[in-house]
Amino acid sequence: MQKDLIENAVGVVSIIIRNLELGINDNNGNGGPQILQIPGGCSPATRNQQLPISNMQNNIVELQDLSKFYQMGGTTVKALRDVSMTVRSGEMVAVMGPSGSGKSTMLNMLGCLDRPTRGRYLLDGNDVSGLEDNRLSEVRCSKIGFIFQSYNLIPQLTVVENIEVPLFYGGAPESTSRERAVELAELVGLGKRLSHLPVQLSGGERQRVGIARSMANNPLLLLADEPTGNLDSKTGADILSLLHDLHNHGATLIVVTHDKNVGGQCQRIFQMSDGCLTNNAKNHYIQG
Numbered sequence: 001m002q003k004d005l006i007e008n009a010v011g012v013v014s015i016i017i018r019n020l021e022l023g024i025n026d027n028n029g030n031g032g033p034q035i036l037q038i039p040g041g042c043s044p045a046t047r048n049q050q051l052p053i054s055n056m057q058n059n060i061v062e063l064q065d066l067s068k069f070y071q072m073g074g075t076t077v078k079a080l081r082d083v084s085m086t087v088r089s090g091e092m093v094a095v096m097g098p099s100g101s102g103k104s105t106m107l108n109m110l111g112c113l114d115r116p117t118r119g120r121y122l123l124d125g126n127d128v129s130g131l132e133d134n135r136l137s138e139v140r141c142s143k144i145g146f147i148f149q150s151y152n153l154i155p156q157l158t159v160v161e162n163i164e165v166p167l168f169y170g171g172a173p174e175s176t177s178r179e180r181a182v183e184l185a186e187l188v189g190l191g192k193r194l195s196h197l198p199v200q201l202s203g204g205e206r207q208r209v210g211i212a213r214s215m216a217n218n219p220l221l222l223l224a225d226e227p228t229g230n231l232d233s234k235t236g237a238d239i240l241s242l243l244h245d246l247h248n249h250g251a252t253l254i255v256v257t258h259d260k261n262v263g264g265q266c267q268r269i270f271q272m273s274d275g276c277l278t279n280n281a282k283n284h285y286i287q288g
């Protein structure tokens with residue numbers, strides 16, 4: 001990967017993260033969803049792939065009375081109010097709720113993109129609620145993988161280079177990072193698209209790149225923000241099936257979604273309203 005492209009990539013990743021904080025979507029000029037022409041399901045490589053391994057007893061996420069308030073002139077906007085929840089290692093859960101209910105704020109907290117006003121966030125047992133920016137970004141880089149609604153791929157980088165971005169960001173040497181990126185591309189069924197640019201891919205393929213990139217640093221936690229939101233229903237189902245595949249291999253996933261079908265396929269749904277959790281998802285299992 002060329003040095004200037006890498007530097008550009010790091011810059012763009014910072015912008016992506018900043019945009020996520022601001023709730024801005026950049027679809028890289030995709031012009032909306034495209035009809036899929038991708039291989040269905042995961043490649044056989046999935047079976048041998050090393051994924052974040054679950055110790056089924058662990059709480060990966062524990063929020064304790066977490067609140068986030070924004071000051072708007074003289075008013076306080078209570079975007080999150082005393083939210084307590086736990087997500088165990090190996091779970092796949094959904095966060096649902098109407099617009100303005102606090103889902104993005106919750107995602108920002110879970111993704112260590114912002115700090116709570118009060119309350120505690122234990123990520124894998126470590127309190128990250130009070131960390132300084134540089135420590136927070138280290139945690140984000142090494143422990144969390146992000147999957148975006150509009151993919152947020154870097155247009156000038158190929159499939160394999162896009163997947164390599166977090167590895168570069170995490171300081172992995174290029175010799176090993178290329179190998180890892182190729183493995184991940186194969187895992188998501190893009191082994192024959194390594195040198196394609198995002199513009200040469202369908203929407204579903206782009207999201208597969210996004211998913212491969214999210215796993216690059218073998219994160220503890222995958223956060224997906226409306227991962228099927230820009231896709232037609234068939235493509236969305238393929239992407240969901242890929243997420244299920246990761247989950248079945250031990251990944252811990254939190255999916256923010258408006259789609260009841262997507263939520264219904266998760267083990268638990270955290271329902272949000274007006275900054276609060278309104279169901280007792282803590283103990284309620286929809287399935288398994």
Ligand SMILES: Nc1ncnc2c1ncn2[C@@H]1O[C@H](COP(=O)(O)OP(=O)(O)O)[C@@H](O)[C@H]1O
Binds near residue numbers: 070
């Ligand atoms: N940076 C911010 N400054 C002020 N208010 C904000 C900010 N971010 C979100 N809010 C407010 O917090 C509430 C929850 O927003 P958000 O988390 O974006 O909800 P959702 O993602 O469910 O649509 C809304 O009332 C929103 O206007």
Ligand SMILES: [Mg+2]
Binds near residue numbers: 023100103104
């Ligand atoms: Mg939102």
